[in-house]
Amino acid sequence: MQIDIQRNIGVLLSVQIYQSIVDRIRSGLLEEGLKMPSVRNLSKQLEVSLVTVVKAYNQLEQDGFVTSIQGKGTFVKSKVKEKKREKEAIPSYDWQLSLQDYLPRSQFARYHIAPQKIHLSSSMIDPKLLPNRYFQHEVQQVLSENPEILSIYGNIQGDSQLRSEMSTYLERSGVLSTPENILVTSGLQQSIDLIARTFVGPGDVVIMEAPTYPGAIDIFRGRGATILTVPVDKDGMRIDILQNVCEKHKPKVIFTIPTFHNPTGVVMSLKRRKQLLDIARSIHCIIVEDDPCSEIYFDKKPPVTLKSMDQFGNVIYLRGLSKTIAPSCRIGILTASGSIFNRLLAAKANADLGSPLLTQKAILPLINSKRMIDHTKKLRTALKIRRDLVLNLLTSLSPEGVSWTIPEGGLNLWISLPSWIDSHFLLSEAKKQQISFLPGTACFTSGQENNHLRISYSYINEELLTHGITTLCNILHAIISSEKISETPNTPYF
Numbered sequence: 001m002q003i004d005i006q007r008n009i010g011v012l013l014s015v016q017i018y019q020s021i022v023d024r025i026r027s028g029l030l031e032e033g034l035k036m037p038s039v040r041n042l043s044k045q046l047e048v049s050l051v052t053v054v055k056a057y058n059q060l061e062q063d064g065f066v067t068s069i070q071g072k073g074t075f076v077k078s079k080v081k082e083k084k085r086e087k088e089a090i091p092s093y094d095w096q097l098s099l100q101d102y103l104p105r106s107q108f109a110r111y112h113i114a115p116q117k118i119h120l121s122s123s124m125i126d127p128k129l130l131p132n133r134y135f136q137h138e139v140q141q142v143l144s145e146n147p148e149i150l151s152i153y154g155n156i157q158g159d160s161q162l163r164s165e166m167s168t169y170l171e172r173s174g175v176l177s178t179p180e181n182i183l184v185t186s187g188l189q190q191s192i193d194l195i196a197r198t199f200v201g202p203g204d205v206v207i208m209e210a211p212t213y214p215g216a217i218d219i220f221r222g223r224g225a226t227i228l229t230v231p232v233d234k235d236g237m238r239i240d241i242l243q244n245v246c247e248k249h250k251p252k253v254i255f256t257i258p259t260f261h262n263p264t265g266v267v268m269s270l271k272r273r274k275q276l277l278d279i280a281r282s283i284h285c286i287i288v289e290d291d292p293c294s295e296i297y298f299d300k301k302p303p304v305t306l307k308s309m310d311q312f313g314n315v316i317y318l319r320g321l322s323k324t325i326a327p328s329c330r331i332g333i334l335t336a337s338g339s340i341f342n343r344l345l346a347a348k349a350n351a352d353l354g355s356p357l358l359t360q361k362a363i364l365p366l367i368n369s370k371r372m373i374d375h376t377k378k379l380r381t382a383l384k385i386r387r388d389l390v391l392n393l394l395t396s397l398s399p400e401g402v403s404w405t406i407p408e409g410g411l412n413l414w415i416s417l418p419s420w421i422d423s424h425f426l427l428s429e430a431k432k433q434q435i436s437f438l439p440g441t442a443c444f445t446s447g448q449e450n451n452h453l454r455i456s457y458s459y460i461n462e463e464l465l466t467h468g469i470t471t472l473c474n475i476l477h478a479i480i481s482s483e484k485i486s487e488t489p490n491t492p493y494f
Contacts, residue, residue: 154357158184174308236268265407
């Protein structure tokens with residue numbers, strides 16, 4: 001079990017060990033019932049004292065992640081008692097523990113696709129709101145006119161026609177980029193991964209918003225980065241705090257979602273965008289601007305992108321394409337300037353030698369078409385109706401002490417519970433009613449923020465949304481009512 005210890009970031013070593021193990025458990029990398037390394041072996045591996053590991057293990061047991069059995073060892077705690085199995089029927093895989101891996105966490109994957117009927121856990125759009133029939137026709141047309149597409153590889157950088165169309169498309173957002181400076185990726189997740197592979201190594205400082213997109217945390221943590229966080233408020237990342245952090249720790253990368261921030265839905269003000277650019281320019285730092293759905297605004301257009309104001313090549317701009325058209329295509333766009341772009345193109349070549357040509361050609365006719373413009377307008381209207389439905393339900397049904405953001409666009413809504421309620425406990429109760437959501441801990445680099453959750457109102461219809469939010473509010477009422485009559489009212493729910 002690989003645990004990266006960073007001795008110069010002001011965080012207790014026992015806390016780092018605790019958090020690393022929690023991340024691996026919540027990511028499913030340490031399975032229930034698995035025997036943990038002994039205190040002596042782990043202290044020797046990490047070159048820390050026995051007392052440090054004991055402190056971490058004690059905290060893990062206190063928080064319900066592991067259980068210690070005298071004379072046998074420490075085990076990942078099982079949530080559900082399983083029936084006794086025949087020993088000979090289950091082969092032992094304990095030997096695999098000797099194989100070192102470099103996956104510190106992968107929490108986002110656990111919640112991205114959930115089996116529950118009322119799926120509130122990931123930022124996806126209801127397939128019924130997407131132009132499926134039209135897109136089907138385009139795919140058939142492409143294959144009919146040029147069946148050889150199935151037999152040839154595409155350009156590593158991406159189809160030249162698509163990059164040309166994307167240059168025009170980005171220009172409407174104020175992003176001036178030539179086709180030569182556009183890279184087609186297999187979705188924004190790959191874009192972030194390429195950036196991390198190229199520019200982030202063990203110990204490099206990456207600054208992220210708190211909370212933020214969990215898939216990006218997984219990637220940067222996997223590169224061994226020292227991740228420092230800056231809180232967000234109604235106007236986005238707190239630039240005053242960012243300034244102080246940058247003075248103490250020179251970052252290599254600042255990762256931000258300034259428009260319809262995931263998970264909170266807030267929008268960074270124009271003033272703060274300019275201040276962020278000034279900071280990056282003064283310390284020669286990369287800004288990664290993740291822009292998955294800035295076109296999904298409900299009332300007014302958001303401020304201009306950071307990239308549109310970037311004069312010195314500090315910003316790597318990421319734009320999603322497939323989410324609002326055809327998610328199965330997995331197409332994203334990355335644009336950057338100078339040698340930064342050249343190095344990212346080389347990383348793309350190393351990763352997969354180019355994204356599939358068929359999906360690029362299929363999506364091409366939609367990019368700048370009137371059909372796409374009309375589709376986007378209808379999508380805004382449909383998602384605004386769903387957002388307003390959720391807001392009205394929360395206003396009328398949620399118990400006292402529950403608060404939430406009011407997103408001006410995007411797909412997500414951030415809910416904060418009373419501090420003593422753990423969202424993982426709420427999730428376990430919700431799953432019994434076939435409801436899923438994203439626990440807020442997945443959106444923080446350290447899992448201490450237990451009383452938040454993100455719901456995505458974009459994937460299920462109004463009927464299921466009504467049932468799901470109503471049921472969640474009823475569960476919360478039951479939790480709070482049981483707390484009031486408990487003899488130990490300050491005991492958290494784990």
